[in-house]
């Protein structure tokens with residue numbers, strides 16, 4: 392896909408983009424969470440952003456509302472050096488409705504990334520094929536990267552550990 | 562071990578000792594470590610086992626990755642609560658008598674990780690015989706710990722089971 396330009400992309404996504412910002416040559420788009428699959432599909436199929444570099448979340452508790460931001464980093468491998476482009480897509484979701492559509496239908500590699508976000512933030516990815524905890528024990532009942540979780544609170548971990556000892560599981 | 566070499570007519574000697582001391586003498590000079598490496602300390606443990614430091618010079622001959630063939634568990638590295646139950650399970654699978662070395666600050670007391678997932682010292686769930694401080698300890702420190710285990714076996718021994 393040659394002759395790529397950000398202007399083109401801006402034009403195509405105009406109706407989806409809520410706002411955008413630029414920092415040291417990197418572009419960030421804020422989009423509506425309900426349209427996330429549609430937008431990422433356009434980026435992948437029409438603009439050649441084939442690589443989902445990372446998918447993560449940020450908790451802005453007490454800093455801004457809505458509380459959570461889901462962040463997608465996309466990379467485009469261009470023919471020319473300056474056509475190698477990275478964009479950041481952010482979707483804001485609220486605490487009450489901490490859920491967003493899964494993008495595993497576009498990148499199968501999003502599977503574990505979404506599981507990690509679910510594990511750490513308790514954000515549900517609708518349509519994910521296997522949404523289980525990936526790092527913490529399965530019966531763990533907290534979301535450690537939420538800002539209202541005390542990172543030194545070992546009690547939930549101990550509870551899972553004692554249970555694993557009692558029941559002979561891992 | 563009391564050795565009495567009494568000369569006999571044919572020039573052959575004999576020994577008097579107890580079964581326990583012979584068994585402990587054998588145990589202490591043929592420790593088979595089970596390396597339980599989970600983080601950076603494991604690299605130093607590998608260093609101690611490899612040719613440069615060569616732990617086998619001190620009678621800890623072969624590292625066994627099967628707990629059923631090992632009698633010394635070297636826990637080296639950060640242990641999370643999720644890993645702790647695995648660690649305990651492997652310890653249970655080792656035949657008696659058995660000893661445990663806690664290698665590194667992480668196993669001694671959580672090390673730099675005062676966090677929700679990390680066990681603050683493996684003595685929460687394992688009976689540790691020798692602690693080695695350091696982040697990571699040098700291979701010499703591990704060799705020293707093995708020698709301490711040997712001394713412990715010599716002095717305290719272990720019941721014949």
Ligand code: SF4
Pocket residue numbers: 600601602603637638639664665666667668672673695696697698
């Ligand atoms: S004690 Fe230090 S070197 Fe050893 S596992 Fe912990 S952090 Fe790594």
